[in-house]
Amino acid sequence: MRALLFVILGLAVGAMGATFALSALRQGTPFHDGVMAVMQHHMGALRANVRAKQCDAKVSAERLARLRLTAGDIREAFPDMDAGFARAGATLDAALDAAVAAAPASCDGLAVALKPVGDACQSCHQQYR
Template identity: 35%
Template sequence: MRFVIVLLIGLFVGAACSLIGLSALRKETPPSTALMAMLRFHSAGLDQAVRSNRCAATDLTPHLQTLRHLANDLEPAFGETEDDELFAKHASAFRAALDAALATPPTDCASAGVALDRVSAGCKDCHRDFKG
C-alpha cells in the first residue's frame, strides 16, 4: 500500500514538474524583444552619461560599441518584415550613425549630445515606420 501511495505521489510530482517546464519553455523571450531591451538599456546609459556630464570617451565608447554590435543583429532578430528593404535601410542608417560616433568618439558633452541625437534619430525613424 505504501508503495502505491509513493508511486502516485511520484507520478503527480513528475507531471507537475513537466507542465511547469513546458510552460517555461513556451514563454521564451523573442529575440526582437530582447534586442530592443538591450538597445534601450545602452541608449539610456549614453543619455545618463551626457546628463551626468560624464562625457569622456571612456564613459561613452563602451555603450556605443555595444550598440554597434547589437545593431548587427537587427535584421536577423526581426526576421522578415512587411517591408524588408525599408527596414534594412533604417538598420543601415542606424549602424552608420554608430560607426560615425565610434570613428570620432565624442570628447565633450556637446559632441556627445550631437552623436546621441544622430543615433536616436535612427531609432525614431525606424519606430515611426514600423512600430506605429
Template identity: 35%
Template sequence: MRYFAMLLIGLFTGSLGAVAAMSALKSDVPYNDAIMVVMKHQMGAMHGMHESGKCDATEANHRIALLGAAASDVDAAFLPVGDDAKFKELSGKLRQAVASAQASERSDCAALKKTMGDIGQHCKACHDVFR
C-alpha cells in the first residue's frame, strides 16, 4: 500500500513539473513571430512618416536597413514550411525588393510611398500563400 501511495505522489508531482516546464517553454516569443513584429514595426514607422508628411530620407534609410536585416532572416525563422521552394522564391523576391529600396533615392514622400508599396506587395504575396 505504501508503495502504491508513493507511486501516485511521484506521478502527480512529475506531472505538475512537466506542466510547469511546458508553460515556461511556451512563454518565449517564437523567433518567427519576432521577425514579423520587427518587419511590421518598420513598415508602420515608414507609413507614419508618409502620413505625417515628414519623410526624412535618413530615417527612411535606417528603417529600410532594419527591414533588410529582418528580411535576411526570414528563411531561417520559418523553414521548413511544406513548400520550401515556393517560400524561398517569395522570400528572395522580398529581399530583392528591400535591396532595391536600399539602393534607390527617396527624396520625398511620394518616393517613400512607392518604396513601401513595392516591399508591401512582396510581403502580401508570401502571406497570401503561407498565412
C-alpha cells in the first residue's frame, strides 16, 4: 500500500513538473514581449493624438520613426519565424516606411498614414497571435 502511494505521489509531482516546464518553454522571451509592447505604446499614442486632434508634425514624425526602428527588431525578437511571418513583417516595414516618408502634418494626414500600419499589425495578429 505504501509503495502504491509513493508511485501515485511521484506521478503527480512529475506531471506538475512537466506542466511547469512546458509552460515556461511556451512563454517566449521578454525581448519578444518588449518589442510588441513598445510598438503598441507608440501606435496607441499616435492614435490618441488623432482622436484628440492634437497632431504636431514633429511629435508625429518622432513617434513614427521610433515605431519604425522598433519594428526593425521584430526579426531578432522572433528568430524562428516562418516565411509567412517574415512577409507580414516586410508588409509592416513597407507601411511604416511610407508613413515616415509621408511626414503627416495634420491629423487627417496622420490618420491616413496610420491606416496601412494598423492593417498590417491587425492582419499579422489575427494569423499569428
